[in-house]
Amino acid sequence: MPEIAVLAGDYIGPEIMTAALKIFEAAQKVTQTTYTIKAYPFGGAAIDQTGSPLPEATLQGAKAADAVLLAAIGGPKWDQATERPEAGLLKLRKALNLFANIRPTKIPANLADASPLKREIAENTDFVIARELTSGIYFGQRYLKSEEAADTMFYSKTEIKRLLVTAFEMAQNRKKHVTVVDKANVLASSKLWRQVAQVVAMDYPEVTLDFEYVDAASMKIITQPTQFDVIATSNLFGDILSDEAASITGSIGTIASESKGVSGPNLYEPIHGSAPDIAGQGIANPISMINSVTMMLINTFQDTKTAGVIQQALDQTIAQGILTPDFGGTATTAVMTAAIINSIEKAAPSYV
Amino acid sequence: MPEIAVLAGDYIGPEIMTAALKIFEAAQKVTQTTYTIKAYPFGGAAIDQTGSPLPEATLQGAKAADAVLLAAIGGPKWDQATERPEAGLLKLRKALNLFANIRPTKIPANLADASPLKREIAENTDFVIARELTSGIYFGQRYLKSEEAADTMFYSKTEIKRLLVTAFEMAQNRKKHVTVVDKANVLASSKLWRQVAQVVAMDYPEVTLDFEYVDAASMKIITQPTQFDVIATSNLFGDILSDEAASITGSIGTIASESKGVSGPNLYEPIHGSAPDIAGQGIANPISMINSVTMMLINTFQDTKTAGVIQQALDQTIAQGILTPDFGGTATTAVMTAAIINSIEKAAPSYV
Numbered sequence: 001m002p003e004i005a006v007l008a009g010d011y012i013g014p015e016i017m018t019a020a021l022k023i024f025e026a027a028q029k030v031t032q033t034t035y036t037i038k039a040y041p042f043g044g045a046a047i048d049q050t051g052s053p054l055p056e057a058t059l060q061g062a063k064a065a066d067a068v069l070l071a072a073i074g075g076p077k078w079d080q081a082t083e084r085p086e087a088g089l090l091k092l093r094k095a096l097n098l099f100a101n102i103r104p105t106k107i108p109a110n111l112a113d114a115s116p117l118k119r120e121i122a123e124n125t126d127f128v129i130a131r132e133l134t135s136g137i138y139f140g141q142r143y144l145k146s147e148e149a150a151d152t153m154f155y156s157k158t159e160i161k162r163l164l165v166t167a168f169e170m171a172q173n174r175k176k177h178v179t180v181v182d183k184a185n186v187l188a189s190s191k192l193w194r195q196v197a198q199v200v201a202m203d204y205p206e207v208t209l210d211f212e213y214v215d216a217a218s219m220k221i222i223t224q225p226t227q228f229d230v231i232a233t234s235n236l237f238g239d240i241l242s243d244e245a246a247s248i249t250g251s252i253g254t255i256a257s258e259s260k261g262v263s264g265p266n267l268y269e270p271i272h273g274s275a276p277d278i279a280g281q282g283i284a285n286p287i288s289m290i291n292s293v294t295m296m297l298i299n300t301f302q303d304t305k306t307a308g309v310i311q312q313a314l315d316q317t318i319a320q321g322i323l324t325p326d327f328g329g330t331a332t333t334a335v336m337t338a339a340i341i342n343s344i345e346k347a348a349p350s351y352v
Numbered sequence: 353m354p355e356i357a358v359l360a361g362d363y364i365g366p367e368i369m370t371a372a373l374k375i376f377e378a379a380q381k382v383t384q385t386t387y388t389i390k391a392y393p394f395g396g397a398a399i400d401q402t403g404s405p406l407p408e409a410t411l412q413g414a415k416a417a418d419a420v421l422l423a424a425i426g427g428p429k430w431d432q433a434t435e436r437p438e439a440g441l442l443k444l445r446k447a448l449n450l451f452a453n454i455r456p457t458k459i460p461a462n463l464a465d466a467s468p469l470k471r472e473i474a475e476n477t478d479f480v481i482a483r484e485l486t487s488g489i490y491f492g493q494r495y496l497k498s499e500e501a502a503d504t505m506f507y508s509k510t511e512i513k514r515l516l517v518t519a520f521e522m523a524q525n526r527k528k529h530v531t532v533v534d535k536a537n538v539l540a541s542s543k544l545w546r547q548v549a550q551v552v553a554m555d556y557p558e559v560t561l562d563f564e565y566v567d568a569a570s571m572k573i574i575t576q577p578t579q580f581d582v583i584a585t586s587n588l589f590g591d592i593l594s595d596e597a598a599s600i601t602g603s604i605g606t607i608a609s610e611s612k613g614v615s616g617p618n619l620y621e622p623i624h625g626s627a628p629d630i631a632g633q634g635i636a637n638p639i640s641m642i643n644s645v646t647m648m649l650i651n652t653f654q655d656t657k658t659a660g661v662i663q664q665a666l667d668q669t670i671a672q673g674i675l676t677p678d679f680g681g682t683a684t685t686a687v688m689t690a691a692i693i694n695s696i697e698k699a700a701p702s703y704v
C-alpha cells in the first residue's frame with residue numbers, strides 16, 4: 001500500500017493539512033484506492049514535543065514513505081529557539097536529497113484579473129522555476145562572531161548538473177527554452193553554473209539556452225513574464241524569484257510545489273508559509289494544500305483518477321464562490337472543506 | 353570651481369552622457385554657474401584603450417573630483433575579457449568607499465498608468481532602497497576550480513552600521529519607517545544585520561523598525577508597494593530588489609541613483625545598463641542621465657537653481673511628447689536633447 005508521510009507543521013499548517021486529508025479520504029472512497037497516512041511532528045510543533053525540529057522518527061518516517069506531504073512550518077514562537085523550525089526543513093531537504101524544487105507560475109487568460117499586473121502583461125504567463133534545493137548559500141559554511149559574520153555560496157559541478165538536467169528535461173516537454181539565472185558578472189559560482197549549462201545543453205539540441213542576470217530576471221518577471229519557459233537557478237536566487245513569480249499570479253494561496261529527490265520520495269507542499277497572523281481563526285485557505293495532494297497523486301502515484309475527483313470538486317466549489325476571506329469569500333476552512341467533500345460524494349457514481 | 357569626473361562608459365553610455373552634458377552646459381549659461389567637467393575612460397572603453405576597466409588616471413580623477421557622473425558600462429564585447437568592465441565598477445565603488453546606493457521608487461498617481469502593476473496597487477508608491485555597496489558577496493573571497501566554486505557573503509558590524517545609519521537618517525526625514533530585508537532564518541550574516549539594526553534603532557526612537565525576509569519582500573514590492581518607506585539591505589539583495597522596484601514604475605529609463613561616499617565624492621548614475629541592443633542607433637532615452645545630473649546638483653552642490661532650470665525644461669519637453677521610442681515617442685536622442693536645450697534658452701530670462 002502506498003505510504004505518505006504527513007508533516008502538518010505549525011500555525012495554519014495543521015488547519016490546511018486536516019482539510020486536505022479529509023478531502024483526500026473522501027476521494028479515496030470514490031476511486032476505491034487506499035493510501036496509508038502516517039503523521040509526524042515537524043518544525044515548531046516538533047520542537048515543542050521533542051526539542052528538535054526534525055526528530056529522528058520523523059526523518060525515518062519520511063525516508064521510508066513513497067511521498068512526503070508538508071503543510072508549513074515556522075513562526076514567531078520559535079524565533080529565539082536554539083534550533084529553529086527552518087533548520088529542520090533544511091535538514092529534511094538535505095537528508096531526502098531533495099535537489100530540485102519545481103514551481104509552476106501560470107496565469108491563464110481567465111485568471112488574469114487576479115494578477116497584480118495589468119492584464120496585457122500577465123495573461124498567458126506560463127513558466128516553471130527549477131530551484132536547486134540542497135546546496136548553495138543555504139548549506140555552505142557560515143559563522144557568526146560578535147564583530148563579523150559570513151556565509152558561503154558553494155556549488156559543485158555535480159550539484160549544478162543534476163538540477164540543470166531536470167530543467168532541460170522539463171523544457172523538452174514544454175516550450176523548449178531554458179533560462180539560467182545567475183550573477184555571473186560578479187560571482188564565481190555563477191560562472192561555474194554557466195560552464196555546466198553550456199555542456200548540459202549539448203545533450204538537448206532542440207532546447208534554446210539563454211542566461212539572465214538575477215537583477216534583470218527580477219525585472220523581466222514583472223515586465224515580460226510570458227518570455228520565460230523554464231528558469232533554472234541556484235537555491236538563494238530561486239527562493240527570491242519563485243516567490244516573486246508566485247506573487248504575479250495573485251493566487252499565492254493556490255500554488256503547490258514539488259521537491260524532487262534523487263532516488264527517495266518527493267515532497268509536496270504549498271508555496272506559502274505558516275501565516276501566524278491568521279492561524280487559529282479557522283479561515284486559512286486550503287486550496288494550495290489540496291493542490292499539493294493532487295500534484296502528489298499525479299507525479300508520484302500516477303493516480304490521475306483520484307486527483308481528478310479532487311480537482312473537479314475543488315473547481316466546482318470555487319465556481320460556486322465558496323471561498324475563504326483571502327479570496328474574497330466568507331467561508332471558513334471547514335465550510336469550504338465540507339463543500340468540496342459534498343461535491344465529491346455527489347459526483348461519486350460517475351467515477352465508480 | 354566645482355569639479356565633476358565624467359565616466360561615459362560603454363554602448364549607450366556615451367550617447368546619453370553627451371546629451372546630458374550639453375543640457376547641463378546650456379543650464380550653466382542661464383544660471384551663470386561654472387562646473388569643470390573632466391572625462392575619463394572607464395569600463396569596456398577603458399579596457400579597449402588601456403587594458404584595464406579602471407585605469408589609474410580614472411581612479412585618481414574620480415577621487416579628486418567633487419562628484420562623479422557615470423553613464424553605464426559593460427556589454428557582450430567584453431564578456432570574455434580577463435578583467436571585465438564590471439570589475440572596474442566594483443573597484444571604483446570600493447576605492448571611493450561608496451558604501452550606500454540610494455534608489456528612489458516613486459509612482460505618483462499621474463504616472464501610475466506607466467506601471468506594469470494595476471493602478472490601485474501602484475499609485476502613491478513612494479519608497480527608497482538603501483543598498484550596501486562595498487561589501488557582502490560582491491567583495492568576499494571567492495574561487496573557481498574545475499569541479500567547484502564558492503563565493504563568500506561577508507559583513508562586519510561597521511559596514512552594516514554605516515548603511516543602517518544612512519537608512520534611519522533618511523527615514524527620519526520621510527515616513528519614519530525602516531524595513532531591514534534579509535534572510536535571517538538561514539544566513540549568519542543576516543543575523544548580524546538584525547543585531548546591528550536593533551542597536552542603531554535605539555538612536556531613532558521615532559522611526560519604526562521592522563524586518564522582512566528577502567523572499568517575502570520580493571512579493572510585497574509587487575503586491576503592496578505602498579507599505580514601504582526605507583528598505584535597508586545588503587549588496588546582493590539590494591541589487592535584486594532595487595531592480596525589481598524600478599520595474600514597477602514602468603519608467604526604468606528615467607531613474608537616477610546616488611552612491612554615497614564615506615568622505616570623498618558621491619557618484620550619480622542611471623539605474624539602467626548600457627543597452628547594447630539599441631546602442632549606435634541614436635535613440636537612447638537620456639532622461640535618467642539628465643536626472644542623474646540634477647540629483648548631483650541638488651545633493652552634492654546644493655545648486656537647486658541650475659537643477660531647477662534643467663528640471664523645468666525636461667518637464668516641458670516631456671509634456672510636449674518629445675520622447676524617445678522606449679517611451680512611445682519618435683524623437684531621437686539628439687532631437688530630444690535639442691528640444692530641452694531650446695526650452696532652457698527660451699526660459700532663460702526668468703532665471704537671470
Ligand SMILES: CC(C)[C@H](C(=O)O)[C@@H](O)C(=O)O
Binds near residue numbers: 074089
Ligand atoms: C523557510 C525558508 C528556510 C524556506 C527557504 O528559504 O527555502 C522558504 O522560504 C521556502 O522557500 O521554502
Ligand SMILES: CC(C)[C@H](C(=O)O)[C@@H](O)C(=O)O
Binds near residue numbers: 185215426438441591
Ligand atoms: C554591473 C553590476 C556589477 C552591478 C551590480 O550588480 O552591482 C549592477 O547590476 C548595478 O546594480 O549597479
